[in-house]
Amino acid sequence: MMILFVLLDFFFLFMFMLLNFLGMIYLSMSNMILFLEWEIISFNSMNIVFSLLLDWMSLLFMMFVSLISSSVIFYSKSYMSSELNLNRFIILVLMFVFSMMLLILSPNMISIFLGWDGLGLVSYALVIYYQNMKSYNAGMLTVLSNRIGDVMLLMVIAWMMNYGSWNYIFYLELMNNDYCMKIISLMIILGAMTKSAQIPFSAWLPAAMAAPTPVSALVHSSTLVTAGVYLLIRFNNLLLNTEFLKMLMLISGMTMFMAGISANYEFDLKKIIALSTLSQLGLMMSILSMGFSDLAFFRLLTHAMFKALLFMCAGMIIHMMNNNQDIRFMGGLSMYIPLTSLCMNISNLALCGIPFLAGFYSKDLILEMVSMSxxxxxxxxxxxxxxxxxxxxSIRLVMYLMINDFNLMSIYNLFDEDYIMLKSMLMMLFMSVISGSFLSWMMFNYPYMIYLPFNLKMMVIYVILLGGLLGYSVSMMNLISLNKFIMSYNLSSFLSLMWFMPSLFTYGLSYKFLKLGQNLVKKIDMGWSEFYSGQGLYKIIKNYSIILNNFQMNNFKIYLYSFILWMLIMTMLMLKMV
Known part of the structure; x- marks a missing residue:
């Protein structure tokens, strides 16, 4: 029954992907945008409406999300086969995909916020899916980091009440000439930075690797982490005139650099791929901050394909390694599991930007635009x-996984015949090879004419070759003096721990804020505020009601006390008069 449910979901999402593809072709060929609106409630000229924006960008992104999620659900049929609550897992994944689609299709801040918050909530449920202390800590870090972005979006919704509607798509030009624009653009940038894990909010992204691997493949390719980038692409016209873009460029450049360095010191297979996602998010954010939103979108889509494939291959390898994720225990895998190794290597090369794979078209174009800017x-x-x-x-990963000797145990169970997982991976492999050229023809109706000197034009290839050579030499321990410097304790601990960001954010900021919140609740909400408002008011009214009740019940004691009091007052008055 459960398997049937999984197959139905896969079929539905795959057909939905084809529908999105046809719709996108039709809308782009006829140069149309469909805007659908449903009014839910109206009060005092303020309308709360549910809106959908169907244009080539939203349908193309939805097509990629549907394709990756259908592959991931099919992959989960085998990967999560020993899971007792497989239906619950699939329903959570579908909720996750639905939240992302709501965010993609919304030109309205209210429905964007519903999708945005849905992503945060379901990601928490998926990160703590394997119920242990590490997962709980990672889930709490994830959800608290994302709450900052949620609050920013709530503040944008509050600010946009000045305009009479939350359909931001109509007000981008108006906002450009408005005093609110700077506040709204700052909130949008901060919200996007938390969701896309830019410095200083980077700590949650590697921690979210506590989730099952199919979820990681979905989260790190086309859903949760790309939500911030997609929001900035939609708000791009508003952000172009702000000085915050310079700040965003510096922060995203630093994120890209920090994640690249930290990945070289990491030994957890999934965390290495997560840090590579963080690096690519920095690349997308930085090119966005230069104003090239179409290039950022192009990079986002091509990256989604090979990153999903990379996580699927990692999941298959972890499965065969008795759920061990440490790359130091792996090695020689290309001898035993050639098809998985092929998929892994091609996705790695696409990530690096090797010519004519998916990643090359977007990375080369971005770096040439940077050289020309x-x-x-x-x-x-x-x-x-x-x-x-x-x-x-990437070369270091290949060295540890494919070339070094197998280090785990003498009896091992490496096999390359899980055809359910392989079918999902081969679908992604096909897209990792062709999606770059396919999208470059489809997205850009005019060619980017980039004139550069020969050496600057070839700079991308030079840098890739130099990086590969250094990675190989350091992995083979050929450069002993460089290795001594790179692996020195103080430097390696600083660089491998993401510049101490998880420690600072988890134990510093998060812990301090939680402690502050606890003290505020204790001393104000349950202390003075309770004494003077809630409980205090209750006690005063209670005492007065007892007195009034005694009067109303014609209690004899009251009249006796009143008579004695009256007699005393009269006696005192008479004595005064005498």
């Missing part, structure tokens, strides 16, 4: 060094 040297170096670092950690 009027940027300072620091940002220029951040881009190119981060590209080299991508190749560095």
């Amino acid at each position: 009027n940027l300072n040297l620091m940002i220029f170096y951040l881009y190119y060094i981060s590209t080299g670092l991508t190749m560095f950690y």
